[in-house]
Amino acid sequence: MRASRLLSLLMLLQNRGRMSATQLAAQLGVTTRTIYRDVEALAAAGVPVYAEPGPTGGYQLLDGYRTRLTGLTADEAESLFLTGLPQPAAELGLGAQVAVAELKLMAALPTPYRDASMRIRQRFHLDTPGWYREPDAVPHLLAVAEALWQDRVIEVRYHRWSPRPGEITRRLDPLGLVLKAGVWYLVAAERGQPRTYRVSSIMRLRPLPEHFTRPSGFELARFWQEHVERYEQADTDEVAVVRLTPNGIKALPGALGPKAARVALGTLEPADANGWQRATIPMESVPHAAATLLRLGADVQVLSPQHLVTHLTDHVHALARLYPA
Template sequence: MRASRLLSLLLLLQNRGRMSAAHLAAELGVTSRTVYRDVEALAAAGVPIYAEHGPTGGYQLMAGYRTRLTGLTADEAESLFLTGMPQPAAELGLGAQVAAAELKLMAALPIPYRDASIRIRQRFHLDAPGWYHEPDAVPHLLAVADALWQDQAIEVQYRRWSPRPGEVTRRLHPLGLVLKAGVWYLIAAAHGQPRTYRVSAIVSLRPLPERFTRPDGFDLAAFWHAHVERYEQADTDEVATVRLTPAGVSALPDALGPKAARLALRTLTPADPDGWRQATVPLENVPHAVATLLRLGPDVQVLAPTQLVTHMAATIQAMARLYPA
């Protein structure tokens, strides 16, 4: 453990130049006293490291010194695909490996390339979730990821919406994890067929002793692309039937987003004598549907499914109690 920390300290100074003991301690997750001891150990091993005192002082390496001890560990190499996505890496328990891998890669790059990569990082940042969107609670994500790495079967209690709402038990072979708009999805085989499960809907998880063999030719990206295509064409049971006023129809793009609104608008029925029109709206789950449709206020009435009608009514009644006439 200490050897890895000493290498990280050396690479930090090589990549960033002069750094104070406090900054080094924060990067390495140790105390300043530990940094002092590590610096002494590096100096005793022949590393040309020295300190400059004063407000802008700190530790730095002699000009021209570079180490080539930058080999990646297996865990660091596996985590490389998450560089640039610190939040997902942290959720998967890979934050430390990603940081170490990036540090070693930067140290191994020639100076012109390293400068270019720093410029890119200073100018571009990926933030996947939408505005005002709290990420799902995913207490079982690490267990899912561990089973995925090990090709290990799992048994889950899963909270589904359709075709019959409630909790079900499933034995799954995890095939992949997908992060879409800040939401984690598990792709897993059940009865030999890959299916999609929202990780936040997993109520409990139990690893099973059996290992499985991944299906030959399974392409996670291709499967997900096909799944998205099917979902966005409303080829799903997870839909709501609603009635809309003319104002509600006009507000659909703002409430649902452009794609979902286009799908809903295709299903509009002719207006009844009061001007209301019926539509089928693709929605992901009951809480999401309630929050989305409430944005339409009195210009929408939910007709189905029953669970959504019940939740809508309960939410509206609770809101009405807050504003007595």
């Protein structure tokens, strides 16, 4: 167990450069005291690792040192083929590179590992979009990704639904791309403040000549997790206030999904004389919320925001014209 951890520590320093004992401990799931002992063990084994003091210091390897201890175990080789996402890679323009990398990996693996990896591919497949849902059209995804790789500022024309529907122009510092349930999101800083933008809502994009410096300490995975938690707890401006019948309340988990339904049910107000109850639900976008709430039929009435009410009213009138009495 310790030998595996020592190798992991060595790989972290080799691939990421200087890291503090706290960062290493968090990555390896141990205490900083254990990291101190492991670094001493590496040094005793002849690995040129040294400590840089100070607030921005940490452990690092001597410049130019690289280990050759990069062999894969069978479990590690199998796990690599569980991380393959051919469709997202293709959308990012990396489909050919991923295919070539996998061929090289297959050729390099010993026969038993190669056979195990093939079994994984034959038995597991990841399909990210939800049922009955086509992936969003993302014509500007490649341009976003290119600017992201280059730390280049972009100017986008973006369609937003709240607080007021319409088109807006923004100068953004792209910090990361996230694929969530088949939908691409851009995490970008506007005036130093990271925000989230749906890539399919970008109408025009223009790369600017300026480059930006990524904010120190920014971690995409941590930011996204916090964003998801805020969204699921309805701690956001993107909410809708609705009235629900008892049947609508029962049907809410099927329409919204378990997590969003729990959030909405936690906001239920006492029933009125007719048995209707008010609730607040998280809203990803006006079209998405409208399509979701229409599944509840006459068991729900949207009270706000007004642009969602207007969107639903127009949709219902269009349906009425198709099915006249």
